Amino acid sequence: MLRDHLHFVERAIRESEETGVVLDVGCGGGLFLQMLEQRLRVPVAGLDFSLEAAHVAWRRSGVPTVCATLSRAPFGTSSCSAITMFHVLEHLYDPASYLEAAHSLLKPNGRLIVQVPNAACWQFLLFGPRWNGIDVPRHLIDFRKSDLDTLLESCGFEVLRHKHFSLRDNPAGMASSVAPDLDPMARRLRHIEETPRQRLLKDLAYLALTAASLPFTLLEAACRAGSTVMVEARKKS
Numbered sequence: 001m002l003r004d005h006l007h008f009v010e011r012a013i014r015e016s017e018e019t020g021v022v023l024d025v026g027c028g029g030g031l032f033l034q035m036l037e038q039r040l041r042v043p044v045a046g047l048d049f050s051l052e053a054a055h056v057a058w059r060r061s062g063v064p065t066v067c068a069t070l071s072r073a074p075f076g077t078s079s080c081s082a083i084t085m086f087h088v089l090e091h092l093y094d095p096a097s098y099l100e101a102a103h104s105l106l107k108p109n110g111r112l113i114v115q116v117p118n119a120a121c122w123q124f125l126l127f128g129p130r131w132n133g134i135d136v137p138r139h140l141i142d143f144r145k146s147d148l149d150t151l152l153e154s155c156g157f158e159v160l161r162h163k164h165f166s167l168r169d170n171p172a173g174m175a176s177s178v179a180p181d182l183d184p185m186a187r188r189l190r191h192i193e194e195t196p197r198q199r200l201l202k203d204l205a206y207l208a209l210t211a212a213s214l215p216f217t218l219l220e221a222a223c224r225a226g227s228t229v230m231v232e233a234r235k236k237s
Contacts, residue, residue: 001168002032005086005115005230008163010040012111012232013082020081020107021045025070025098026088030057037063042081047073070101080105084113087169089148090139099155103235112157115166115230120144122220123174123227132176133227145229157233164226165218173227174213175206182206 013022020043024033027046037044046057046065057065066074083102089095102112117133118124119142124131134142143151149159176183182202187194194202220226 002035004163004165004167005032006035006039008230008232009036009082009084009113012113012160013040013042016081016107016109016111016234018081018107018110020079020110021075022082022084023047023073023075023080023105025083025085025102026091027057027063027065028053030061030063030065032084032086033057033063034061045075070098070105073101073105075105077104078107078110080110081107082111082113086113086115087117089114090116090141090143093140095141096151096155099152099157103156106235109234111160112152112233113230114148114152114233115169115228116143116148117173118143118145118164118225118227118229120146120225121227122216122223122225123177127177130177130180131227132173132180143229145224145231148229148231152231152233153236156236158236160232160234162224162232163230164224164228165221166226166228166230169228170217170221170226171210171213174217175209178213179206179209182209 022042022044025047027033027048030046033044033046044063046063047068047070048054049069051067054065054067057063083106092098152159182205184203184206
């Protein structure tokens with residue numbers, strides 16, 4: 001599921017021709033960085049403001065991780081070859097502060113990779129307030145691609161390319177919009193009591209619904225209206 005993320009970031013790192021730390025902001029359990037380190041043999045580091053997530057990334061994935069905000073990250077100026085933020089900006093009261101901090105931490109030709117839900121997607125038009133990407137109250141800001149591009153440019157970046165499809169996020173997000181009670185993560189967070197048989201049946205139903213959502217999500221992404229948008233950017237020259 002993470003391979004499309006990995007390929008996007010790998011290409012950005014190779015084309016930048018910079019060396020340095022690859023920093024994943026909001027790294028969670030660190031699986032993405034673990035896979036990236038194994039594939040590219042580059043130094044990696046994670047950052048998350050959840051102490052529990054940082055602990056998991058260290059212990060389970062073997063990824064050096066700090067518990068902090070990016071604005072106060074313990075990294076030197078121009079020390080990072082790439083910074084990634086997957087589904088981070090929509091959770092922030094002041095996303096510009098994170099982008100400005102990333103601008104300071106990146107090397108001259110370093111790359112910033114950002115992914116957010118796309119409020120201009122077909123799924124939003126179809127589901128309205130039931131769209132999984134709104135996620136009130138956890139999401140504080142809903143971005144369209146144009147909004148994200150404008151914000152990046154105002155923080156000193158130039159946008160290089162976009163990606164409108166994520167195998168990890170787009171089909172699963174549609175499945176969660178159609179049947180939120182089947183979403184495995186939501187069920188765990190809500191501590192819903194289930195027998196092993198019920199859990200298995202719900203997981204299988206969710207998997208089938210996710211697979212059924214794939215053709216629609218591929219079509220909307222091909223029309224540049226996918227439910228997520230990923231952007232590669234670099235400092236303005």
